[in-house]
Amino acid sequence: MSKKNFNKANKKRLFKGTVVSNKMDKTAVVKIDRIKIHPVYKKRYKVSKKYKIHDPKNEAKIGDQVVFEECRPLSKDKRWRLVK
Numbered sequence: 001m002s003k004k005n006f007n008k009a010n011k012k013r014l015f016k017g018t019v020v021s022n023k024m025d026k027t028a029v030v031k032i033d034r035i036k037i038h039p040v041y042k043k044r045y046k047v048s049k050k051y052k053i054h055d056p057k058n059e060a061k062i063g064d065q066v067v068f069e070e071c072r073p074l075s076k077d078k079r080w081r082l083v084k
Contacts, residue, residue: 013070014083019052019060027051027078028060030068053080 021029033048052075053068055059060066060082071081 014067015051015069015071015080016065016067017051018065019062019064022055022058022060022062024052026054026056026058028055028066028082030060030066030080051080052077053082055082 015030015032017030017032019028020031030051030053031048032051033046035044036047037044045062051068053066054071054074067083068080069083070079074081
């Protein structure tokens with residue numbers, strides 16, 4: 001394997017968010033809020049996105065701050081794994 005491919009394979013995106021649902025088995029839904037600025041009017045506004053993460057031990061509770069990383073597809077919607 002070339003050095004270029006090796007570095008690319010190890011770069012996993014990490015995100016921090018808040019758990020909004022843990023009703024599914026081994027899955028938690030995490031919401032990430034971020035601030036964007038409108039290109040013309042320069043007004044700041046909040047944008048949020050939800051991710052389904054793999055939580056094998058069902059540790060995440062609603063309201064917890066969690067860190068999760070990118071991984072291989074685990075199901076139709078799950079492409080993220082709980083780190084802490």
